[in-house]
Amino acid sequence: MEDNEIIHLWKTYDMKLEESLSLNRELAADLTRLKVQTFMSSMKPLKLFTILVGMVWVVLVDTLIISLFHVAGAFFLVSAGIQVLLTQLAIGIYLYQLVLIHRVDISEPVLATQEKLARLQSSTLWVARLLFLQLPVWTTFYLNKGMLENGNMWWCVLQVLVTAAFTYAAIWLFVNIRYENREKKWFRFIFAGKEWTPIMKSMELLGEVKSYQ
Known part of the structure; x- marks a missing residue:
């Protein structure tokens, strides 16, 4: 076999190999996109349920x-008003x-998909910040006024401490619930489940799609 024939066969094999690799990359990218679609669809039931429950709660309050x-x-009136307002924002x-x-x-x-994610x-x-x-x-x-006027000192102190603790927790969470803290244990505890995990997995998968292209 002459050198030219060997070179030709080699080039033909190389082209077929490249076509096969390209097809495999396209298939892998398509499968990955389907996984992303599945992750996104898995979030719908919980969000629909949350919206329905939230609407019932808002109507009740x-x-x-x-x-x-x-x-x-x-x-x-003030407490209920604040609560229902924040719930309405969360529903939106x-x-x-x-x-x-x-x-x-x-x-x-x-x-485009990454931007939506x-x-x-x-x-x-x-929505987590608002709810907290x-x-x-x-x-x-x-x-009520009567409870504050007639309550004993220890009850008043306890009430102030509890409200102050809840207020501090609300402000702390509002400030610290950020993407930068996603690896911290308290963050992963709060966001474990259908609210957060599908988004992160989808973003990882889209990174793989880009590597196929």
Whole structure:
């Protein structure tokens, strides 16, 4: 066999190998995109359930505020008002997230999908911040003027300490719930499950898709 024939055979084999590798990369990228779609779809049921429960809760609390407005104390009205307002904001964010999830298209460019995931990630952090801000009002909604005037000193001290602790926790979590803290134990404890894990896994998978291209 002449040298030219050997070179030709080698080039033919090299081309076929490259085509095979290219096809394998495309298949791997498609499978990875399908996994991303599956992760995104897995988040929908929990978010829909949370929205429905949140709406029922908002209607219930709004009904109480309206019906008891002229007889309830200021502590109850303010606490309930803050709680329902934060819940409404959280519901709005969850609806926004459902739109983002619905708009994720596995056939679109990786950067476009990554941008949607980044917004989903950011809004997940924000909804957690808002919900944790409710902590202090759960320690004040039952208070009234009579309890403060007639309560003994130790009860008042305990009430102040509990409210202060919940307020500190709410502010601390609001400030520290950030992407930079994602590897810390308390963060992983809060965000373990369908709210966070699918987003992180999807972002990792999209990084793999980029390496295939």
